[in-house]
Amino acid sequence: MTSSPLLDVRDLSVSFLQGGRETVAVDRVSFSVERGKTLALVGESGSGKSISALSIVRLLPPGAIATGQALFGGQDMLKVSESELRAIRGARITMVFQEPMTSLNPLHTIERQIAEILELHGMRGQEATRKRVVELLTEVGIPNPEARLGAYPHQLSGGQRQRVMIAMSLANKPDLLIADEPTTALDVTVQAQIIALLERLQQTYGMAILFITHDLNLVRRFADTVCVMQKGRVVESGEVQTVFTAPSHPYTKALLTAEPKGAPVVEEADAPVVISADDLRVWFPIKRGFMRRTVDYIKAVDGVSVTVRAGGTVGVVGESGSGKTTLALAMLRMIRSDGPIVFLGSRIDGKSVAQMRPLRRDMQIVFQDPYGSLSPRMSVAEIVAEGLTVQRPELGLDEQREIVARALKETGLDPATMDRYPHEFSGGQRQRIAIARAMVLEPKFVVLDEPTSALDMSVQAQIIDLLRDLQRRRALAYLFISHDLRVVKALAGELIVMRHGKVVETGPAAKVFSQPENDYTKALFAAAFRNQSELTEENSRVGKMV
Template sequence: MTLLRIDRLSMDVQGLPILREVSLGVDAGRILGVIGESGSGKSMTALSVMQLLPSGARCSGRITLAGQEVLTLSETALCKMRGRDVGMVFQEPMTALNPLKTIGAQVAETILIHERVSRGEAMQRAAEALARAELPQDRFPMSRYPHELSGGQRQRVVIAMAIALRPRLLIADEPTTALDVTTQAEILKLLKRLVAEDGMACMLISHDLAVVADMADDIVIMRDGEVVENGPADRLLTDLQHPYSKALLAASSHVPDRDAEPREASLLSVRDVVRDYATPRTGLWGRAGTFRAVNGVSFDIRRGESLGLVGESGCGKSTLTRAILGLEEVQAGTIELNGQPVFTGHRPNRAVRRHMQVVFQDPYGSFNPRHRVGRLVSEPFHLLDDAPQGTARSDAIAQALESVGLSADDGRKFIHEFSGGQRQRIAIARALIIRPELIILDEAVSALDVQVRAQILDLLAELGDSLGLTYLFISHDLSVVRSITDRVLVMQAGQIVEQGVTQDVFDAPRHTYTQQLVRAAPRLTVAPERITR
């Protein structure tokens, strides 16, 4: 039975067309995957079902949920529908949750808004919803706050809120984008189980074709506010017709061309590094304990090499990165670049630090939105004793921007004037401007659409070949690490548990944890001829 039917839905916001005659349907007990790049209209299509639209939005066409015409409902009726008939799981759980409320209170709030029950009963049902989301009360008390949970656990709280009233339709908007592969697999498995148990219909929105291929019964592919292709998942993925669909599939498995061979000489040497953090006292008279985030880590990066570092959230990747960059001092071990220590005494070695740069996951969050791009790109000049001034400074900024495929005129703009992929190019330009030898990329492409991700990986490969750069790729996306790195390190609980040539490690993992990561990673199993046909 078709639970949700969208028929020829069009939408404009203050005269700007957003959706153009979108038609799709979701059956009870089935999962519909909605795929498309940023700006394709997939999220706006989902939000139109709940009528959570921006000011000035106008819709035409029909949206029918369980026989009820959504576009004709009053705001009062819509408020009753949201949460009760339609639940929604958002991409970023930390922004979807109230940091000042306990997780139990937030799940119970959904119940109290829609049903006349006592607070005690609402809390009991909240506990049941959290347990169904695999957060049992004996291990995760409802008195906890969101900041006390990991990213995957916070997403489970959001799912518990969405299913607390057992809605007929569940909308999951990029629910696993920021999660590591094993947590992502667990969340997707949970969503699939809940759909089967409750007989819900589910709209799974994603830009990751591999994620949707593993989950969806049916697939809709959107571009520029239109549906370009749709059908059963098993048929669609083996018989793509539209050029855009084929381009998405090709980008999902894209491998950049890399010509330069790494040299034997070591650029970065990490030896027996240990990093501890103090933990709170256990009682009034108890002593503070310690938590070992990095435990005896050793490795080398050769000049011109691309090294991958993978592992789940909390394994110590970010702590190790900060230590390499000289942002956190280690308790034991040494870190050297070109044979020079990253720390001299208890202070970072400025002469070494200028030869390393970093590109972060969120390019918008890593820039000051009040400054123009030219100033943002030139920020690393503060590491130089004799930074260029005047015309030389302008020329350096223009050269950095042009090296990443932008123009010198872009230096006069603000960061909000660019797309996500362009912002990441600006972040790379900032990293390049002082000609570092080592660039650390911390989840630098995880939030990008697959085609933009492929473009950025091609750019990094081209820059690595032409400038002789050395890369340290930190990522939870194994497909990215597989495509761009020469060797890979696998990190668990602060230790390197496996390392070797990337292809060898992923094709024949020896350590149990590596095997678990590889199994959890979504992958497309479509014949190559289907991509180029």
Template sequence: MSAPLLSIENLSIAFRQNGVERQVVHDLSLSVDAGETLALVGESGSGKSVTALSVLRLLPSPPVAYPQGSIRFRGQSLLDAEERTLRGVRGNQIAMIFQEPMVSLNPLHPLEKQLCEVLSLHRGMRREAARAEILTCLDRVGIRTPRARLNDYPHQLSGGERQRVMIAMALLTRPALLIADEPTTALDVSVQAQILTLLAELKQELNMGLLFITHNLTLVRRIADNVAVMHNGRCVERNTRQALFNAPQHDYTRRLLAAEPDGEPVPLAADARVLLEVRNLSVAFAIRKGVLRRTVGHHHALKQLNITLRAGESLGLVGESGSGKSTTGLALLRLIQSGGDIIFDGQPLHQMNRKQLLPLRHRIQVVFQDPNSSLNPRLDVQQIIAEGLRVHQPSLDAAAREAAVISVMQEVGLDPETRHRYPAEFSGGQRQRIAIARALILKPELIILDEPTSSLDRSVQAQILTLLKALQARHGLAYIFISHDLQVVRSLCHQVAVLRQGEVVEQGKCDEIFTSPGAEYTRELLALR
């Protein structure tokens, strides 16, 4: 038999700081053959991303150390390779799709410049030839009107669009091995299906190996040849996809497979008051061209949205990335300009200035889609979570704030002993829980949740959903839940609005729409679950 494309043998990974060594991966052995897809699954913090970053030696040394083991690509050792050798492998022979696209994309350069740089560096292509290939690749990953988006900056894209650009950037080099770290986390089900089809085509076309890191077991069923399950830094089970799903051997694997979202929304009181009323909400962004950046038109991101939400009720906003879901949340928070009426508890938010809105801010909180960009990297977790208390409850002393932080961290499944660490020291899923804790600590009446469970593994999703339901039942909280995960929406929400290209194509009670969808687009989304 020929040697595997990637071989990891007896690998241990440790963090060494102040003379103390903390081992995060223990005696790990994996291999990926050419043309094989190996799915690496497990909870956040289990060592999946650390392992992936170690393959390309992207972790700083120190503090990262490798007490034992080896990593070989095409028989060549990577752990002791020189930097010059690694530069020839990174991006060219082994490409990686990172978990957080907003951090990976350069905010100062438009998309065309960043994508051209990849082709120039790794394939020596000139600008015109590179542009043609870039347009083809952007189209294949589902970017609408790619030619018109070449001059856009990352902040002008939705979370899902940024993720698709990252996928395109990795695929442009036509690598022998692709490491995909949660590549479809921020993508709706229709684009997920499109990306999985594209990866399957390229795998066959290039005989490409694929190391697919995910917490989404539905995707694993569809794409993986083999599956490795990690728990607390160890590989507890490895098997073929069919064998693992049909007859899991390890207790932890069985718990993962059983952790699919289910249950019903919290019962809504018959006499619940109307908390939020939105009439004809519309958002348009100016399209500017030329040296003087004159306005030549408008992009209508949201058109004539109407919402009535009662205390204790949850509304799910679903649709493709770029359909206007996150734009709706930002408009309701008055963080972007919009047309129409926004009435919160009888008060017209659309008529208020910044000073008038400030006393109401603690009553409406938000969990943003990308926790890494919304958490201040210079503050520790206690400072981040307590920040709202300093603004809205300045009379609290330091001890009371600390007690509140400890309590809310326990509620979202974080160890309070870690409260003095910084965001970079946590996994993606743990950072999302920090963002949720920051919103919950002020005990708001309405929380806008923008993909709050997208970066969480299924077992933690179930924990967060249980928490959100418990808080809703206890305090009468209302939620606007923005998500592409239809199973999660059905478990939490009383009503749902389906958006497409800024317009509502269907809206009503969640059970009715999931059982008997009236719009063809809704039926397509449900068929892809």
């Protein structure tokens, strides 16, 4: 006689009522998660993966209607009382959300936020609580955790914020962990560490994991079973090895063979320099004592030089906290720095905010966290048109909407959705909105800070093709920041490898990828391509069947 699964979802359907019209997001989905096992939900953005998971813990937005059953330990989570739900949520079932910046309180320190979880579920004593917080931060790979206890979310890199979220979710040793893209913001080496951590905790505590991801490499390594979702339905499910080696559904086959392809755009030999920085430094002072004297510095960027030409892409890679994003923000003059920055032939490092404002039209950024950078109170049309309102005030409303519609269409979104709000879109769709907002002003220099991190593999390929097409037509200069080395290889002509704020290797991307010289670069590439090698072999076999 076999034991019942820890989580048994039966005929789950989720619909949204808006303006008297019903939209079905999840359509009669069934799956189960065994104790101590991992089930992966995979599929393109908008396929219903996250909505299915949110239904289990009743965290759906207003207007959502969920039917069916979600049996957890014999209790139907769709019908338990609010008090029963609170006792389960955060203790027996925990969740790692896709966008850590929107889940962490910007006004509370990291220590306070993790400690609150522990105290809500029974831990007492300041010393014991602090000790446990430090243990959790150490487990998820936060360096020097004692020094980070007083840090606020904005003082951490995207990857470090995600690790804090994982620490919070593991604080009470749950029976079921719902991990919604838990490694999205992490570089390849830390991805491996986090997956190894989850595997170890799973073995130690018998924890079940519902793993939501678009990274098929991680699914193949980490999950026991998989459900492939498309347009709110499960189109294929089974043991991971079976589904990956002998997929039966055309959509599954397409997912397994989808990856960024093609070569980077090669700029003209005499292409003008759009932006350059020489010996750039961003040092954050460490203040201590009653008088708050500066005793040392965090050297986030320490003597970095970079040149980006029209029509070219410089890729910046390195582990979380290596200074990649800080470098980009300094070049955009969004944070203070030392060292000359030349944009379109003029020094900009000494310019004031008012002096920089006319230049903002020509320099744009796509942020790593699309939801955190999109105002929830503004429609998509208002978000994309915001730059037009500031930089091109002569445009009428109809002209604005026409330009916005073109920008949305270019990024693969339906212009008819421009009056909707960000919460009505999936993570991948929100990232496309962010790209449309950056491109609508037709800039000359664009910082792409993990622009594909929230996207599934098939959409990654589409976005990379889009970015290359825009670059060819407009001679755009890109500074491309990513931890996904496959994407970097497809887009970047030049490569910078950073570690602890310094450049450890630089040169033509093809040469650095094929003949890395620095030991750190070799280790970074080995971690990335070792994780992908087995899946590449499988994709080759699947490709012959399609």
